[in-house]
Amino acid sequence: MILTKNFRQRGARVYTKAQMQMMESLVTMFIFFILVVFGIIFFFKYQQISLQEQETEMLAQQAIDISLTALFLSELYCSNGESESVDNCMDIQKLRGIEQFIDSHKQDYYFDMFGYSGIYVHQIYPEKRNWTVYEQVKTVTLENGEKVPADKEPTFFVITLRNNLGLNSSNQTVYGEFGYGYIHVEAYS
Amino acid sequence: MRGQQEIIGMVIIVIMISIGFLFFAKFAIDSETDKSVFVRKGLAYSTMSAILNTEVECRTKAMSMGEQILEDCLIMAGGDSNTCDSELDACELFVDKSSKMLDETVLQWGKHYELRVYKTSVGSDPELFYQIKSKDCMRSRDYDSSGMFSLNLGEGNNLLAQTMLIICD
Numbered sequence: 001m002i003l004t005k006n007f008r009q010r011g012a013r014v015y016t017k018a019q020m021q022m023m024e025s026l027v028t029m030f031i032f033f034i035l036v037v038f039g040i041i042f043f044f045k046y047q048q049i050s051l052q053e054q055e056t057e058m059l060a061q062q063a064i065d066i067s068l069t070a071l072f073l074s075e076l077y078c079s080n081g082e083s084e085s086v087d088n089c090m091d092i093q094k095l096r097g098i099e100q101f102i103d104s105h106k107q108d109y110y111f112d113m114f115g116y117s118g119i120y121v122h123q124i125y126p127e128k129r130n131w132t133v134y135e136q137v138k139t140v141t142l143e144n145g146e147k148v149p150a151d152k153e154p155t156f157f158v159i160t161l162r163n164n165l166g167l168n169s170s171n172q173t174v175y176g177e178f179g180y181g182y183i184h185v186e187a188y189s
Numbered sequence: 190m191r192g193q194q195e196i197i198g199m200v201i202i203v204i205m206i207s208i209g210f211l212f213f214a215k216f217a218i219d220s221e222t223d224k225s226v227f228v229r230k231g232l233a234y235s236t237m238s239a240i241l242n243t244e245v246e247c248r249t250k251a252m253s254m255g256e257q258i259l260e261d262c263l264i265m266a267g268g269d270s271n272t273c274d275s276e277l278d279a280c281e282l283f284v285d286k287s288s289k290m291l292d293e294t295v296l297q298w299g300k301h302y303e304l305r306v307y308k309t310s311v312g313s314d315p316e317l318f319y320q321i322k323s324k325d326c327m328r329s330r331d332y333d334s335s336g337m338f339s340l341n342l343g344e345g346n347n348l349l350a351q352t353m354l355i356i357c358d
Contacts, residue, residue: 039209064228086242088235124293125286126246155228156298158236160243176244176251180290 055189056153063117063155063187070119070133070183071157075101078162089160090183095121095131102134110134116150116188123161123181129169138188151189158182229300229356233335236295237304237354240287241338247273255340255352258283263308263318263350264342280319288321296323300356303327307337307351315351324357332357 015023070076071088075098078089102110116138123129138150161179168174241255252258252273261279275282287304295302301324307315326332335354342348 060228088238089242125243125290156294157232158239158294160239174246175249176246178242178244178253180239180243182294 059151059153059187059189060155062115063153063185066114066117066119066187067155067157067183067185069113070185071159076133078160086160086162088157089162089178090121090181092123092161092163092179093165095133095161099132099134106134106136111136118152118184118186120184120186121159121161121181122184123179125180126174126176127168129181149188152186153189155185155187156182157185229331229333229358230335232295232300233333233354233356236291236302236356237335237338237352240290240304240354241340241352243286243290245273245282245286254283254286255338258286259306259340259350259352260342263306264348284319284321291321291323295356300358301326301329303355303357305353305355307353309349309351311347311349318350326355326357329357 071090076090076094078086078091080086114134114136116136118135118137119133120135121131121133139147140150141147159181161181162177163174163179164177166173166175166177241253241259243254244251245254245258258279262283265279273282275285277285283306291302291304301322303320303322303324303326305317306319308318309315332355334356338352340350340352342350
């Protein structure tokens with residue numbers, strides 16, 4: 001009583017036990033809700049990143065499927081008469097004329113197979129050469145009306161390139177039937 | 190009694206936070222997808238196969254990287270010191286060409302490689318003969334190999350060359 005009286009005299013506020021307990025409960029609940037809010041923020045951020053990753057993964061899977069389809073395309077692979085074809089190999093002779101052929105049958109046949117993608121073959125050895133097998137770029141329109149290519153996922157596979165003709169890009173004789181190169185596939189989202 | 194209840198409450202909160210961290214760590218560490226494993230494995234296989242099949246132009250003939258150059262390297266331990274006018278012996282030529290090929294493909298795509306060549310004879314353990322690498326892939330967490338590619342080194346000598354390409358991130 002003396003203590004209360006002294007506090008009152010000094011103008012200090014005195015809480016009852018019930019008030020203290022209520023404040024304790026309020027603080028506990030406040031901290032609990034802060035933790036819950038943090039948890040929800042963390043969960044949504046994680047979900048967002050996870051969705052983006054899934055989209056990238058699906059795009060990459062699409063690129064792998066296109067690469068495999070292109071590798072086993074009878075228009076390109078190294079056939080060997082009636083015997084087994086050469087593994088992971090493309091024929092340069094076939095590559096020379098394929099772009100024009102695919103381009104003329106893009107809408108009626110190849111688009112169903114490759115969709116919006118780009119398939120490019122690069123030779124590294126014995127000389128550097130490039131071929132575009134298929135190209136159908138997907139564009140997106142920005143807010144300012146500008147058209148830009150959509151997001152794409154590149155995939156690479158190393159291949160052997162067979163040169164049956166024995167001629168290089170300048171029509172000079174080359175010795176060595178099998179060269180080294182790679183196939184580069186870009187799949188658009 | 191009240192003190193005990195509060196301690197139990199604290200323990201429950203600590204356990205829940207620990208479980209949360211464990212989940213986070215699991216997702217953060219175990220982020221490697223089947224796709225990246227498939228790509229690495231496929232890439233290692235196709236690269237190894239392409240290197241061995243590639244033919245090097247040698248004056249008016251062609252020499253296969255696997256069946257001729259590597260064979261010369263392993264049987265004659267280098268052999269001709271001027272293979273294909275390159276001023277390199279067969280082993281050096283194999284190392285030179287294959288490292289250039291790997292640098293222009295695998296390394297340029299942000300991956301590292303380790304190419305191992307083993308010499309094996311019947312009844313003995315494979316002996317590591319050559320190793321070309323951009324990084325020590327076996328120490329890396331994410332790596333895949335092409336598997337062993339075997340080449341018979343001539344008839345009657347029971348010798349075998351085994352090559353393996355390891356690709357890592």
